[in-house]
Amino acid sequence: MEKKEFSEGALPSVTVDVVIFTIKDDDLKVLLIKRSIEPFKDLWALPGGFIKDSESLEKAAERKLMDETGVKDIYLEQLYTFGSPERDPRARIVTVAYFALIKPRDIGHKKKWDVSDVQWASAYKLPKLAFDHSKIVEYALKRLRWKLEYTTVGFQLLPEKFTLTQVQDIYETILGKKFDKRNFRKKILELGLVKPSREILKDVAHRPARLYTLSKKIGDIIEII
């Protein structure tokens, strides 16, 4: 804090933008919204908006998430704050980016969507995005990959019941590399985070896989900076 009270010029606006990832069709997806106004009208952008007077940044991000997906209680973490003076042509806007992981089951609960305005785009084939949102998604991807290797956030992308092969598929999709099946399963089981349920997958034209569930709240375990 300085001696001078408050700003030295026009006040910047503060927004939050949320990079919402999910897994769908064996692909990593990002939620995008089509802009209906200038600037960047008709381009795709991340869901986001201004923070309210008496709302924390995290609450603002949760609100945006709820607005766009209709789900709450999902994994959300602050990503990075982007504040270059040129990032918005209208005015100085500082945006606090968050990244969220949602379970496939939670997709599409919100039915009011006008589908032409909202899409789950492949994180690997993104269209041109408004503002510096491409940079934000790129950064989120880096963070996601990193977290996947060194923490257990990955489980946030799984449905309630899942097979070990599904877990492996998610890792392979996001990290873009293959793992040995035996070693992978060994490691996942050693973590002690999943336990076998009594159910098995049905209606598949091969030996059905056992379904697993998470054995604890894994919130604590994720916690790494």
Added chain:
Amino acid sequence: MEKKEFSEGALPSVTVDVVIFTIKDDDLKVLLIKRSIEPFKDLWALPGGFIKDSESLEKAAERKLMDETGVKDIYLEQLYTFGSPERDPRARIVTVAYFALIKPRDIGHKKKWDVSDVQWASAYKLPKLAFDHSKIVEYALKRLRWKLEYTTVGFQLLPEKFTLTQVQDIYETILGKKFDKRNFRKKILELGLVKPSREILKDVAHRPARLYTLSKKIGDIIEII
């Protein structure tokens, strides 16, 4: 971005605050500045202040760093953005916290300091701080510890020439645990970041230690999210 243009109420102010760490007297220090105005007059606080109109967040943090320490080209990374509505009693202020590591040699270059207004406080025995700055320092400490274990940022805290024992001391001071001398040295040397100089420490009442220098710009190597 939303359809509504700009804010839904009073605009928040945006500040940067910088947690500047260094090693001094075998202790991890944080730079604090005594507040001369309300609120929290006479309490210690992190160096920081409002961002300028046409200045990026990073540039603002660099400016603050330069103002307070007189040094530049030092390790600086964005830490986290704190934006709880209650964090400043005067108005809504969102602050982007940075953390910086400076080399002992760089301390005290700035001579204009009124020493009663500025101090290097032990990170382990901090006084009561203004605003939510205790929380910010705590977060920075977590990040620093983490980075020290998994990256090579630690070398940013070393003087130009250093002994391997100094490196170990820094690690032990920050991580609060002891390492085996042989294993520690082996690991440091295997990294390939340091090379022995022809000099040795002088005027010590025991076998003098060899001095090492960094062998590359380590900026690249640090890069992890």
Added chain:
DNA sequence: TTTAAAGATTGTATTTCTTACACTATCTTA
């Protein structure tokens, strides 16, 4: 000058973790 004190320097054996690798089991459909 000799000796004690203080920290510097060095290598090996053990354990733990990581990786590589291939066959059998179970279900559906033809």
Added chain:
DNA sequence: TAAGATAGTGTAAGAAATACAATCTTTAAA
């Protein structure tokens, strides 16, 4: 009942991490 598809499982070799103690070099004191 055979073929196709994926599930499920163990072991050996190599790499990395850990545990551990004696000798070296200097200054200061006896």
